[in-house]
Amino acid sequence: MASKTITLHVNGEVRTITVRASDTLLFALRGKLGLTGPKPGCLNGDCGACTINVDGWPMKSCLMLAVEAVGKEVVTIEGLHDTPIQRAFVEEFAFQCGYCTPGFIMNCHSLLKQHPDADDRIIKEWLESNICRCTSYIEIEKAVKSVLRKEEPGG
Amino acid sequence: MEVIGKSVIRKDAAEKVTGRAKYTHDYQTGRILSCKMVISPYGHAKIISIDTSNAQKVPGVRAIIAGKHYPLTGEAIRDRPPIAVEKVRYHGEPVALVVADTPGQAKTAADLIKVQYELLPVVNSPTQAFQKGAPLVHEHLGEYKKEEDSHPVPGTNIATLYKIRKGQMDKGWAESETVVEASFSFAPSDHAAMETRCATAEIKPDGTIIIMTSSQAPFMVKRLIADYFGEDMGKIIVHTPLVGGAFGGKASVQLEVLAYLASKAVGGEPVKLLNSREEDIITSPCHIGLDATVKFGADRNGRIRAAEIRYLWDGGAYSDKAVDVTRSGAVDCTGPYDIENLWCDSYCMYTNHPYASPFRGFSHSELSFAIERTMDLLAQKLNMDPLELRYINAIKPGDTTPTRVKLNKSNVGNLRKCIDKLKELFNWDEGIIKEVNKRYVRVKGVSCSWKTSTIDSDAPSGVILTFNRDGSINLMSGVVEIGTGTKTVLAQILAERLKMDVDNIHVRMEVDTQTTPEHWKTVASRGTFMGGRAVLRAAEDVIQQLKEVAACVLKAPKDDLEIADSRVFLRDDPSIGLHFKDIGYGYKYPNGETIGQQIIGRGSYILRHLTHLDPETGAGKPGPEWTVAAYGVEIEFDKRDYTYRLIKACTVVDIGNVMNEKAALGQVMGAMSMGLAFAGRETFYFDELGRVLNPQLRTYRPLRYGENPQYVVGFVETPQLDGPYGARGVGEHGLMGMPGALGNALSNAAGVSLHHLPLIPELVWRAKEAAKNASI
Ligand code: FES
Ligand code: FES
Numbered sequence: 035m036a037s038k039t040i041t042l043h044v045n046g047e048v049r050t051i052t053v054r055a056s057d058t059l060l061f062a063l064r065g066k067l068g069l070t071g072p073k074p075g076c077l078n079g080d081c082g083a084c085t086i087n088v089d090g091w092p093m094k095s096c097l098m099l100a101v102e103a104v105g106k107e108v109v110t111i112e113g114l115h116d117t118p119i120q121r122a123f124v125e126e127f128a129f130q131c132g133y134c135t136p137g138f139i140m141n142c143h144s145l146l147k148q149h150p151d152a153d154d155r156i157i158k159e160w161l162e163s164n165i166c167r168c169t170s171y172i173e174i175e176k177a178v179k180s181v182l183r184k185e186e187p188g189g
Numbered sequence: 190m191e192v193i194g195k196s197v198i199r200k201d202a203a204e205k206v207t208g209r210a211k212y213t214h215d216y217q218t219g220r221i222l223s224c225k226m227v228i229s230p231y232g233h234a235k236i237i238s239i240d241t242s243n244a245q246k247v248p249g250v251r252a253i254i255a256g257k258h259y260p261l262t263g264e265a266i267r268d269r270p271p272i273a274v275e276k277v278r279y280h281g282e283p284v285a286l287v288v289a290d291t292p293g294q295a296k297t298a299a300d301l302i303k304v305q306y307e308l309l310p311v312v313n314s315p316t317q318a319f320q321k322g323a324p325l326v327h328e329h330l331g332e333y334k335k336e337e338d339s340h341p342v343p344g345t346n347i348a349t350l351y352k353i354r355k356g357q358m359d360k361g362w363a364e365s366e367t368v369v370e371a372s373f374s375f376a377p378s379d380h381a382a383m384e385t386r387c388a389t390a391e392i393k394p395d396g397t398i399i400i401m402t403s404s405q406a407p408f409m410v411k412r413l414i415a416d417y418f419g420e421d422m423g424k425i426i427v428h429t430p431l432v433g434g435a436f437g438g439k440a441s442v443q444l445e446v447l448a449y450l451a452s453k454a455v456g457g458e459p460v461k462l463l464n465s466r467e468e469d470i471i472t473s474p475c476h477i478g479l480d481a482t483v484k485f486g487a488d489r490n491g492r493i494r495a496a497e498i499r500y501l502w503d504g505g506a507y508s509d510k511a512v513d514v515t516r517s518g519a520v521d522c523t524g525p526y527d528i529e530n531l532w533c534d535s536y537c538m539y540t541n542h543p544y545a546s547p548f549r550g551f552s553h554s555e556l557s558f559a560i561e562r563t564m565d566l567l568a569q570k571l572n573m574d575p576l577e578l579r580y581i582n583a584i585k586p587g588d589t590t591p592t593r594v595k596l597n598k599s600n601v602g603n604l605r606k607c608i609d610k611l612k613e614l615f616n617w618d619e620g621i622i623k624e625v626n627k628r629y630v631r632v633k634g635v636s637c638s639w640k641t642s643t644i645d646s647d648a649p650s651g652v653i654l655t656f657n658r659d660g661s662i663n664l665m666s667g668v669v670e671i672g673t674g675t676k677t678v679l680a681q682i683l684a685e686r687l688k689m690d691v692d693n694i695h696v697r698m699e700v701d702t703q704t705t706p707e708h709w710k711t712v713a714s715r716g717t718f719m720g721g722r723a724v725l726r727a728a729e730d731v732i733q734q735l736k737e738v739a740a741c742v743l744k745a746p747k748d749d750l751e752i753a754d755s756r757v758f759l760r761d762d763p764s765i766g767l768h769f770k771d772i773g774y775g776y777k778y779p780n781g782e783t784i785g786q787q788i789i790g791r792g793s794y795i796l797r798h799l800t801h802l803d804p805e806t807g808a809g810k811p812g813p814e815w816t817v818a819a820y821g822v823e824i825e826f827d828k829r830d831y832t833y834r835l836i837k838a839c840t841v842v843d844i845g846n847v848m849n850e851k852a853a854l855g856q857v858m859g860a861m862s863m864g865l866a867f868a869g870r871e872t873f874y875f876d877e878l879g880r881v882l883n884p885q886l887r888t889y890r891p892l893r894y895g896e897n898p899q900y901v902v903g904f905v906e907t908p909q910l911d912g913p914y915g916a917r918g919v920g921e922h923g924l925m926g927m928p929g930a931l932g933n934a935l936s937n938a939a940g941v942s943l944h945h946l947p948l949i950p951e952l953v954w955r956a957k958e959a960a961k962n963a964s965i
Contacts, residue, residue, distance in 0.1 A: 054293075070215035071208025073433070075383050076466040080886035083383055111208030120206040124198060127851040130859060131672025132205030133383040133433030139206060158895035165886065167383050167434050168672045170858035171894045 040104050044069070045113030053100040059093075060084045062100035063110060071111035071136040075165070082164030085137035086110045092144040092160070111136035119143050122177035130168035138164050142178050152182060192684040192691050193914050196851035199677045200696045201431065201670060212433050213387040213403040214463050221389065222251060224451040224462040225295035227285040227302050228472050229277035232313070232541035232879015233324070234306035236276055239285060243301040249294035252454040255285035255302070260417050262446060265512035266341055266348060267334040268327060269544075271446045276309065278326055278506035279543050280880045281471030288451050288460055311879040315501035315538035316374070316480045318346035326506060326539035338801055339512050346539040348508040351519035353533040353591045353807035361495025361530025365486025369566045373559040375946035377478040377503055377542050378871045380549075381891050384433020385469035390448035392457030396421070398449065401428040405440040405669055406710040411702045413442050414449055427702040435671040436863070437547030440712050441474045441509055470884040474546030475873070477514055478503030481559035485567050493567075493582050498522050498533040500556060505544030511537050514545060516802070517643040518552035520592055520811045524560035525604050525639035526579070527588040533807075541879040547712060553640045554864060554925040558946060561636035561929025566942060575933070576617060576819075579637050580608050584817070590641075593808045599910040602817040602843025602917060604637060606905045610841045611635070614903050615821035621937055625825065631836060633823045634934025638925040641812030642715055642918060646799035650719035651706025652727040654683070654790030656773030660755045661693040662731075666723065667708030668716045670698050673920050674852040675716035681849060682721045682913050686728040688753035706793065716920075717848060718813075719794050721913030727792030738772045738785035814909050816917045818842035820926030822865070823898075826938035831950040831957070833935065835865060835898035840926065843905040845917030857923035858900045864927025866892045870947045 041050045044067060051066040060077075063069045063086070075083035077096045084095045087109040114120060119142045122128070129135040138161070145152060145160045152160075157178060166174065204210040239255045258274055261267040273284045285302050289295035310324040317323055323346055327333075331343035339349045362368075388402040398420060404410055407427040415422035432439060444462050451460040464473060479502055486495040500518050504511030519535035548554070568575040583604040584590075586597050594600075612618065615633065623631040653665045664683060670676050676696045684691035697705070708720055736747040739757035743750070743765065751760050758766025767776070775785035802809040821839040826832075838861050847853050870890055874882040883889045902923075908915025928946060936943045941956040 064215075065217070068217075069208075070211065070217075073212075073384070074214070074463075075385070076886050078466075078885070078887075080466075081383065114207070123206045124202040127196070127199070127855045129202075129205050130674065130855060131383065131432065131434040132201065132210050133212065133672075135205050135210075136208045161894040162896075165383065165891055165893060167381055167436075167863070167891055168859050169855060170862045170900055171892070171897045172858060172900055173855060174894065 038101065040101055042103055042108060043106065044108045045110060055101060057100045058096050059098040059100045059103050060095035063095060069110045069112050073133055073136060082141065083134050083137040085140045085164060087140055087144050090144060090147060092141045111140055114139065114143060117143060118181045119146060119177065122180045126173050126177040126180065128169060128173040128177040134164060134166040138166060138174060145178070146181055150182070190685060191688065192681045194847050194850060197677060197681055197691055197849055199674050199852065200680060201698055210431050212384050212431055213389065213401050216401060216430070221459045221461050222288050222290060222455060223292040223295040224448065224460050225287045225299040226283045226468060226472065227299050227304065228468065229273065229280060229282040229284050230880070231277060231306055231308060232280045232311045233309040234277050235309060236273065236284065237305040237307055240303040241285070244287060244298040247289070247294055247298040247301065249290035250287060250298045251290065252288040253285060254450060254454050259450065261333065262417050263507060264509055265336045265339040266508045269507040269509065271450060279541055281468065281543055282506065283447060283472060286447060286451050288455050308878065311877065312346060312540045313875055313879055314480065315478070315503045315540055318538040318540050319501055319536070326541060338804070348504055348537040348539055349512050349515060351516050351535045351802065351807060352805060353519050353522055353531055354805065355591060355593065356530035358495060358530050358532050362486055364488055364494040366489050367567065367570050368484065368486045369563060369570055370482070370484040371563055371566055371944060372482045373562060373944045374480040375478055376872050376875065377505065377545065378476045378867060378873055379470045379889060380436040380438030380476055381470070381886070381889065382434030382436055382438055385464040385466055386439060386444050386473050387461070387463040388444040388448040389459060389461040390445070390452040391459035392452050396424050398425045400425065400445055400449065402445050403432045403439060404429050404445065405432065405435045405671055405712055406442065407669065407700050407702050408667060408707045409710055410442050410445045414446065417446065429669050429700045431698055432669055432671040436549045437551065437712060438474065440710055441546035443473055466886060467884045470889060471543050471881045474509060475505070475543040476548040477511060477545035477555065478542070479555045481556065483559050483563040485563055487567060487571060491571050491573050491578050491581055493526060493528050495530040496523055496528045500535040502535070502537050503540050503542055503545065504537045505540055505542040507544040508537060508539070509544050510547050511545040513643065514547060514552045518556050519807060520643055521553060521639060521641060522556060522591055524557055525584045525637050525817050526582040527584050531591055533591065542875070543881065549860060549863065550640065550921045550925045553638060554867065554928055557636065557638050557925050558928035558932055561926070562932050562944065565933045565936065576608055576612060576635055580605055583608065584639060591807065592802060592811055594810050596815070600813065601815040603905055603907045604817040604819065607817055607819040607841040607843055608637070610903045610905060611819040611821055611839060614841065614901050615839045628827060628829055630826050630828065630938060631823060632826055632934050632938035633821055634930045634932065634937055635819070635821045636926040636929030636933060637817070637819045638922065639815045639817045640922065640925065641815045643811045644715060645709065647795060648709035649793060649795050650708045650723045651793040652720065652723040653706055654727045654731055656769060656788055658770060658774065660769030660773055661695060663695045663697065665697045665705050666720050667700055667705045668720045669700055669711040671711055673716065673856060674849065675720065678717050678848045678852065679720050679724050682724045683728055685914065686725055689755050693755060715918060717916050718912050718918055719796065721916065722794035723792040725792065725913055726794065727790040730792060731788060731790035734788045735769070735772055738776050739767050741784055742767060742776050813911065814917060816843060816919060816922055818922045818926060820930045822927065822930040822934045824934050824938060826935070831939065831953040833938065837899045837901060838865060838927065839901040840923045841903035841905060842919060842922045843907050843917065844919050845909045845912050846906055846915035847904055848914065848916050853919060854902055856920050857902045860921060860923030861900060861927055862892050862897055864924035865931060868928035868931040868946055868948055870949065872947045
């Protein structure tokens with residue numbers, strides 16, 4: 035199959051890689067850029083373990099082709115550094131095995147940016163796209179809400 | 190206590206929230222070939238031919254393995270060809286392996302392999318398997334190599350039978366005024382850990398076999414591969430990094446064998462085999478199914494006088510760990526109740542379903558559904574409060590278990606206390622049914638459980654401690670970090686014993702079987718107990734060595750020394766002492782002279798007094814202690830369409846001693862979530878060819894965010910004297926009572942008795958219709 039050289043913006047860096055047209059972004063991130071934070075869990079959009087941010091929105095990287103990411107701002111979990119939501123996940127024990135965690139954190143991170151005042155309904159709408167098999171979700175809910183409060187001292 | 194009980198931040202926290210945590214599939218150093226399986230599309234079929242000619246032509250293909258006889262594999266019974274030969278026995282069974290340069294090439298080639306099958310009659314349930322004249326899953330059952338205490342019956346589908354015979358049945362029935370009998374069943378399901386299983390293998394020119402695997406049992410991988418294929422055990426090194434959820438499903442050894450064979454086929458080059466989600470659900474071992482019949486007799490006061498129980502476990506196509514699950518089901522067959530006269534047959538049956546591995550709770554969540562539903566039926570018939578019935582029959586010190594272990598204050602938790610606390614936390618007194626409006630009712634159901642851990646009687650756990658030059662300590666244990674945070678708890682135990690800052694203890698997360706002391710398997714909630722005991726011994730060893738050097742330098746007898754805050758000092762004058770950093774590698778006098786040596790602490794532990802079970806009566810000591818728990822589930826039921834919403838789930842467990850509060854809560858609540866999903870929605874749907882119709886996470890649906898109820902967890906603390914700081918195993922217990930409690934709640938709500946899982950509205954509708962038709 036034909037390969038193509040493309041330039042991607044990932045975690046604030048410009049990276050040039052060679053991909054096949056059919057390579058998913060998840061495959062390229064992990065295999066070509068060594069960013070193994072995004073995880074494969076189903077490869078068909080069911081689990082959310084592969085979630086990253088594309089132009090600020092959560093995206094399941096198994097559902098997007100690498101070539102589609104050209105010209106877009108891609109952020110993986112490796113691109114977050116000591117953010118409030120990461121700290122909250124630690125404090126609230128919102129992970130156990132940690133496999134779903136990068137995807138959940140990227141989803142939460144984007145949620146907090148897009149809806150700094152999210153209510154329960156919005157949080158559910160966003161987070162039900164990811165599966166965590168270890169925690170009870172209560173821990174994740176607490177983590178998200180603790181950051182909401184911090185970002186909105188008045189609310 | 191300083192460190193025990195605190196919500197110490199997990200040692201793996203930083204790497205897990207930054208994406209730096211690495212799991213098996215994340216390691217990709219250098220060139221590694223890809224392996225892809227071809228799997229059986231049928232439950233039971235003869236393999237007529239395998240045509241690999243087109244697949245061979247795909248560029249990059251390095252080897253194709255099909256139709257080859259390898260030594261049979263399996264645990265209690267060696268009944269499983271690693272790659273199917275002659276026939277397939279379950280949907281998903283590996284039929285061929287392709288090794289190629291890239292995953293894409295391997296997949297392309299695998300798709301081009303043509304296998305011709307001839308369908309065979311399918312055994313689609315353990316009850317069917319049990320019938321006379323049922324098709325046979327294994328025609329040569331008598332010829333397999335097996336462990337001494339498994340008893341496959343040639344000419345049948347019985348992989349093994351465990352019997353419990355206790356007391357006198359005729360006496361028991363004579364004393365029973367009220368008798369209930371009921372049957373229950375549910376199909377196999379899956380663990381659905383978020384990380385699919387993955388294994389890599391490489392055979393070096395000198396014969397060293399290096400395996401990396403997402404496993405709960407790396408030491409077992411080493412033993413079994415040596416044993417199956419006659420390899421030198423010392424030449425096998427198994428690495429296990431962090432594991433992305435396991436729940437028992439990664440305690441079986443399967444992909445490792447395939448990766449090893451694949452590597453062998455390409456001259457030992459490194460090969461990786463990663464399950465797709467679909468393969469992870471059907472090809473790799475699943476969560477066992479069960480058909481059960483339970484008969485209880487009680488006297489007029491509600492004391493259970495007799496019980497007759499038959500379990501037919503759906504071991505699937507190969508017996509693997511299902512034999513042990515069946516045994517464990519026999520051992521605790523009654524649930525946590527004192528029943529003097531008892532008869533139980535626990536059968537491990539072969540069927541044409543995916544084969545079973547352990548599942549969190551190891552037979553207990555399954556049998557507990559049957560037992561706890563029966564308890565509610567009995568309470569109904571006796572016209573008694575269901576919690577009261579459980580209370581008066583609750584197991585307690587002085588009673589004996591089904592296998593006649595005498596219980597005492599230490600080896601069993603306090604179930605009555607759990608029930609009392611549940612009543613309070615679950616507002617039991619406000620009644621079982623509360624009308625919301627004409628359409629909705631809020632309804633409660635309860636259950637109880639107990640569990641011992643039936644592990645090998647000689648299962649070891651070891652720990653090594655070494656020092657860094659700054660006086661901090663490295664802790665190495667063979668416990669695998671599967672998500673439970675056990676390695677953090679081990680650090681807490683060490684910190685508590687040495688009275689030091691837990692931040693100065695560094696835990697090695699990865700396990701490799703060459704340099705990490707063995708911990709048998711990370712299963713059965715044994716990590717804290719056994720690993721913890723080993724840590725305490727290693728701590729003792731270190732203390733002695735530290736004091737020896739310090740005694741010399743401080744010119745004081747060892748007895749006068751104490752240890753705290755990384756220092757050894759004089760008991761009566763703590764200002765006179767030495768920091769660990771000055772003695773961890775021997776003490777160097779100003780003139781350069783050095784005494785002492787590098788301090789290495791070692792500790793190990795084996796459970797004591799465990800025995801085999803008597804084949805006729807089951808008598809014997811199968812496990813060290815019984816953790817007990819009581820549960821409640823409240824639902825909001827829609828009387829119009831039989832749907833329901835989970836409102837509240839409650840678990841009160843006797844945990845012995847809380848080691849890390851948030852971690853313990855996380856374990857219990859996470860287990861409840863899994864138990865509610867198992868009870869309420871998760872199952873394999875089979876067609877008549879034994880095919881699993883829902884092997885994807887969109888058709889096989891774990892709980893998602895927002896579908897969860899409110900969780901309430903209560904702890905009772907009856908210390909287990911043998912446990913480290915009194916702790917009891919608790920990783921599984923939140924799960925075990927959920928199917929029973931939800932089943933009871935929904936039965937109460939719908940006004941019909943429900944006997945199957947999952948508890949979906951259609952099941953209620955069927956039961957309602959059946960009841961209607963019966964009354965016409
Ligand atoms: S791997 Fe992308 S959603 Fe599951
Ligand atoms: S922490 Fe294991 S799946 Fe979420």
